[in-house]
Amino acid sequence: MSEIVLEGVTKTFADGFEAVKDLDLDISDGEFMILVGPSGCGKSTALRMIAGLEDISRGEVKIGGETVNDRSPKDRDIAMVFQNYALYPHMTVRENMGFALKLAGTDKGEIDKKVEEAARTLDLEQHLDRRPANLSGGQRQRVAMGRAIVRDPKAFLMDEPLSNLDAKLRVQMRTEVAKLQSKLETTTVYVTHDQTEAMTLGDRVAVMRAGVLQQVGTPAELYDNPKNLFVAGFIGSPAMNFMPGELNGGKLKLPIGEVDVGDLGVQGHDGQVIVGIRPENFEDVEVIGDLKEERGVTFEAEIDLVESLGSDLYAYFHIESEGVQSDQLADIVEESLEETGAGEIREGHEQIVARLDPTSKVKRRDTAQLWADTSKLHLFDPESGDSLKGK
Amino acid sequence: MERSGRDYALWTIAIALVVIFALIPVVWLISISLKPPEALTDQRFIPSDVSFDNYKSLFEGGIDDSPFIKPLINSIGIALITTAISIVLASFCAYAIARLEFPGKRVILAGALAIAMFPPISTVGPLFDMWRALGLYDTWLGLIIPYLTFSLPLAIYVLVAFFREIPWELEQAAQVDGATPFQAFTKVIVPLAAPGVFTAAILVFIFCWNDFLFAISLTSSDASRTVPAALAFFTGESSFTAPTGSIAAAAVVVTVPIIIFVLIFQRRIVAGLTAGAVKG
Numbered sequence: 001m002s003e004i005v006l007e008g009v010t011k012t013f014a015d016g017f018e019a020v021k022d023l024d025l026d027i028s029d030g031e032f033m034i035l036v037g038p039s040g041c042g043k044s045t046a047l048r049m050i051a052g053l054e055d056i057s058r059g060e061v062k063i064g065g066e067t068v069n070d071r072s073p074k075d076r077d078i079a080m081v082f083q084n085y086a087l088y089p090h091m092t093v094r095e096n097m098g099f100a101l102k103l104a105g106t107d108k109g110e111i112d113k114k115v116e117e118a119a120r121t122l123d124l125e126q127h128l129d130r131r132p133a134n135l136s137g138g139q140r141q142r143v144a145m146g147r148a149i150v151r152d153p154k155a156f157l158m159d160e161p162l163s164n165l166d167a168k169l170r171v172q173m174r175t176e177v178a179k180l181q182s183k184l185e186t187t188t189v190y191v192t193h194d195q196t197e198a199m200t201l202g203d204r205v206a207v208m209r210a211g212v213l214q215q216v217g218t219p220a221e222l223y224d225n226p227k228n229l230f231v232a233g234f235i236g237s238p239a240m241n242f243m244p245g246e247l248n249g250g251k252l253k254l255p256i257g258e259v260d261v262g263d264l265g266v267q268g269h270d271g272q273v274i275v276g277i278r279p280e281n282f283e284d285v286e287v288i289g290d291l292k293e294e295r296g297v298t299f300e301a302e303i304d305l306v307e308s309l310g311s312d313l314y315a316y317f318h319i320e321s322e323g324v325q326s327d328q329l330a331d332i333v334e335e336s337l338e339e340t341g342a343g344e345i346r347e348g349h350e351q352i353v354a355r356l357d358p359t360s361k362v363k364r365r366d367t368a369q370l371w372a373d374t375s376k377l378h379l380f381d382p383e384s385g386d387s388l389k390g391k
Numbered sequence: 392m393e394r395s396g397r398d399y400a401l402w403t404i405a406i407a408l409v410v411i412f413a414l415i416p417v418v419w420l421i422s423i424s425l426k427p428p429e430a431l432t433d434q435r436f437i438p439s440d441v442s443f444d445n446y447k448s449l450f451e452g453g454i455d456d457s458p459f460i461k462p463l464i465n466s467i468g469i470a471l472i473t474t475a476i477s478i479v480l481a482s483f484c485a486y487a488i489a490r491l492e493f494p495g496k497r498v499i500l501a502g503a504l505a506i507a508m509f510p511p512i513s514t515v516g517p518l519f520d521m522w523r524a525l526g527l528y529d530t531w532l533g534l535i536i537p538y539l540t541f542s543l544p545l546a547i548y549v550l551v552a553f554f555r556e557i558p559w560e561l562e563q564a565a566q567v568d569g570a571t572p573f574q575a576f577t578k579v580i581v582p583l584a585a586p587g588v589f590t591a592a593i594l595v596f597i598f599c600w601n602d603f604l605f606a607i608s609l610t611s612s613d614a615s616r617t618v619p620a621a622l623a624f625f626t627g628e629s630s631f632t633a634p635t636g637s638i639a640a641a642a643v644v645v646t647v648p649i650i651i652f653v654l655i656f657q658r659r660i661v662a663g664l665t666a667g668a669v670k671g
Contacts, residue, residue, distance in 0.1 A: 053563050074569040086560035090582045099578075100568035147568070 002064040002154035002187050003029045004050060009059035011045050011211075019045040021211040023059070030185040032178075034202035036192055037234070038332065042211040043191045044159055050189060051080050051157050064154055074103075079148035083160040085140050087132040087147075093119075094128040097146045104151075118150040121180070138169045145180070155187040162197065174200060195235050199223070207231050209328070229385040230328035232276050232378055240378070241352045242329065243319060245275040247379075255319040256299040259374045269379070269388050274326065276378035279314065282354030284362055285369035296371050301352075303362050313356045315368070328385045417646070424639035431635055445640035459641055461613040462621035467648065469531050469617060470599040473538040477546050477595045478588060484543075485550035486576060490559070500551075503544035511541060515608045522609055529611045537609070538599045545598070546591040553587025554580065589656040596652055600645070618645045 004027040011020040020042040027033045035043040048054040050061055052073035061068055068076050079100070088096050095102075097118060098111045106114075119125045122142045132140055141161065148156050161177070162170045178201050181188050192198055198205045199219040207214040207222065207230070215227040219235075226232035232240050246253040247270050252261045254275060285298055301317040308314075354370060362368040379388040423431065427442045449459040488496055518537060519528070527533035557580060565575035581588065606620035613621075622641055625634040 051563075051567055053566070073563070073566040074571065078567065080564065080567045082560045082564060084558065084560060086558065086564040088561060088564075088579055088583075099565070103569040103574065147564075151568075 003027060003031075003062075004155055004187060004189065005060075005062040006046070006050070007060045007062070009046065009049060009061060010057050011042070011049060011054060012057040019211055020049070023213055025206060025213065025216065027187060027189060030187055032181050032188045032190065032201060032203045034190050034192060034198045034205045035208060036195060036198035036205055037208035037214075039193055040210075041208040043193075043208050046208070047157050047159055047189055047191045050155075051078055052076050077154045079151050079153040079156055081144045081148050081156065081158040081161045083163060085132075085144040085164075087140060087143055089132050092129050092131055093124060093135070093143050093146075096132065096143055097150050100147065100151045114150045115146075118146045121149065122146045137165055138173065141165060141173060142176075145177070149180070149184065149186075153186070155189065156181070158188065158190045160192055161190075163192070163194070177201065196237060199235065205235075207234060209234075225387070225389065226276075226378065227387050228328060229274060229276070229326050229380050230332065232380070232387075233329050233332045236278060238279050238314065238353045238355070239332070240276045240278050241354075242274055242276050243352070244382075245273050245379070247271060247273050252374075252377075252379075254297070256301075256372060257297040259297050259377070261374075261377070261379075269381075272382050273388065274380040274382050274385075276380065277372060278376065279353045279355040281373040281376040282315075282352075282356065283371045283373070284356045284360035285371045287357045287360050288371060295375050296373050298369060298371050300367055301370050302367050303364055304351075306362060306364050308358065311358060313358045313360055313362075315354045315356055315360075315362050315370075316351060317354070317368075317370075318351050326382070326385050420639050420642055424636060424643050426636065428632060428636055445636040446644070448637050449640055449644065458621065458625060459618070459644075462616050462618045463645070465531065465613075465615055466600060466617040466619075466645070469534050469538070469615070470596050472531070473535050473542060473599045474592050474596045476535070477539055477542045478592050480539075481543055481546035481550050481591060482581065482584070482588060485547050485554050486580065488547070489551050489554035490562075500547075503547050506540060507544035507548075511537075511604055515604060518605075519608055528609060529615050531615050533609050534605055534615060534617070537605050538602065542595040542598050546595055549591040549594065550584065550587050553584045553590075557583050593653055593656055597649060600649060 004025075006023050006025040009020060009023040009025075010018065012018050023042075023046055025033075025046075035046060037043050045054060049056050050063075052068065052071060056069050063076055063078065088099065091099065094112075094115055097115045101111045101114060115128070116125070119128055122145060124139065124142055124146060127135060127139060127143075132143065135143065141164075144161065158177075162173050165173060174197060177190075190197075190201060192201075199222075202219065204216060204218055205222055206216045209230050215222060215231045217225075222231055222235045226235060226240075229242070233242070243255055247261070249270065250261055252259045252273075252275070301319070303315050303317050305316040306313065307316075356362065356370075380386065381388055419436070422436060422438055424445050425441045425443070426433070426438045427440070427444060430439065433439065450457050454460050484499070487493070488500060514537065522528040522533045527536070561579055561583070562575045565579045566572070570578065600617075601619065602617070603619040606617040607623065610616040610620060616624075618641065622638055625638055625641070
């Protein structure tokens with residue numbers, strides 16, 4: 001059994017900065033757990049504390065039921081894959097993969113057997129006697145994985161292992177990693193800032209922001225029932241749209257119309273709220289006809305931009321509102337600015353993205369009739385950012 | 392970028408000039424060392440008849456009577472021992488400075504720099520007295536200690552620069568792989584810092600090999616006198632002939648180990664040894 005348990009784990013750096021605050025996390029045996037969040041949210045620090053590369057200021061880390069706080073990395077029986085792979089450049093692929101076993105005093109024949117087995121799994125057999133300098137990025141990445149799997153450790157810790165690969169290779173390796181993990185059934189903690197990786201890879205996903213765990217759950221739970229604005233805005237691509245609303249006796253007033261919120265379970269929260277709606281919950285009225293009119297709201301919007309991807313059609317439009325303000329959302333906008341250099345889509349928050357049926361005929365600068373599925377609305381408290389659902 | 396023929400020609404001329412400037416004294420030295428004593432002043436650059444008498448005279452009389460063999464052994468021994476000790480100590484020290492945060496780190500670096508800038512001549516007088524009192528005067532150890540003092544700062548500075556270039560993740564990877572900090576250091580860091588280690592080794596060796604000041608001041612006999620000091624005590628064939636020929640021959644001989652040393656280690660100073668460690 002090699003479950004990993006974090007109890008109230010806190011990291012305070014020498015300068016007083018709290019990178020991780022009171023983190024509680026149960027990762028069960030064989031589970032693939034993703035730690036996700038924008039850069040600087042403390043996810044890597046949390047991982048490094050599990051690995052033993054970073055001291056734990058407060059709290060407890062248990063691996064396989066034993067407290068490992070005071071154990072050095074070598075005594076924790078974990079393997080780690082680093083973002084930049086950290087292969088030993090003076091060793092061949094074979095030596096790189098066998099290094100841990102050699103240190104552990106395993107005999108030569110056994111090492112060779114295990115390395116070759118791992119090489120077969122990772123399709124590295126013909127590269128065993130080459131050095132890392134002569135390998136491509138994808139091959140280096142596989143060697144780094146190989147170095148982890150030959151040891152059959154209690155847990156794999158992966159620190160953004162795919163972020164240095166180009167987009168195509170990343171998608172390919174993503175499936176490889178998922179396959180490998182489900183085959184080996186080794187407890188895995190995987191850190192990433194990419195919500196797509198988080199959604200596709202993990203059994204469960206833990207979303208962090210500014211050192212604080214926001215929500216843990218399966219990808220579907222996070223997507224359908226985000227606990228707060230941050231999770232709602234972070235998970236999903238394109239991101240959830242936000243607009244201000246006013247709740248009054250079961251009626252929700254939105255910039256796009258008035259909605260009866262009887263079945264959203266948010267009675268008794270009269271006043272200002274922030275309303276979130278996912279792009280796919282919009283539709284072109286002409287496409288759906290009047291089929292679902294009773295559980296939605298129809299409105300007119302002037303389309304600013306249409307992006308057709310063949311399978312999907314994204315329509316961008318804006319609504320008359322002052323936008324919504326929240327620290328939690330500001331964090332996400334900042335991140336997307338860093339990532340893409342263009343956060344203009346979300347700037348001001350009144351820009352709305354709708355994912356429409358590809359057969360839709362909406363055009364740029366047209367005024368289109370759109371329909372929004374109001375049974376899928378997410379309502380948040382504008383002060384705390386918490387979801388109002390189920391409260 | 393395509394380099395034009397004109398550029399190429401200019402560079403070739405410039406490099407040739409530098410090489411000639413640097414090598415002419417050496418060639419001249421070789422030329423003198425090959426001339427018999429009576430031809431020394433014939434003002435010819437290329438000797439009219441080549442004789443190896445000067446070289447023979449250096450080694451004549453075997454280890455006891457030759458003025459050169461004992462100093463040569465002293466030079467090699469003292470320089471190698473100093474280099475070995477200096478590199479081991481400096482690599483530990485440089486590793487700590489490059490990797491760890493500890494109080495006094497700046498003081499150590501500043502102190503090392505201060506020692507390197509300290510004029511050696513000012514230490515010679517006190518050392519002479521101290522060494523005589525301690526019985527270190529005219530011993531190998533008596534030279535090794537001051538050489539260490541002045542070569543360590545140099546070695547530390549060179550090695551710190553190299554250690555800082557090595558990605559920290561490599562060491563962490565080794566630790567996660569089950570290495571003790573010492574194993575991580577010897578099996579991962581040192582092999583990767585090899586170019587730096589050899590660079591530092593060459594510099595330290597040359598410093599010890601070339602030193603004249605300490606060698607002449609702290610020795611009095613062939614027991615520990617090194618070659619640069621011994622050259623000053625060479626005598627001519629008679630009291631009326633200067634030992635120019637044998638000094639030239641000795642100078643050529645002591646240059647050879649340096650050249651060999653550099654050539655051996657130069658093979659190890661290959662750029663890009665850390666290539667492929669991390670993405671980049």
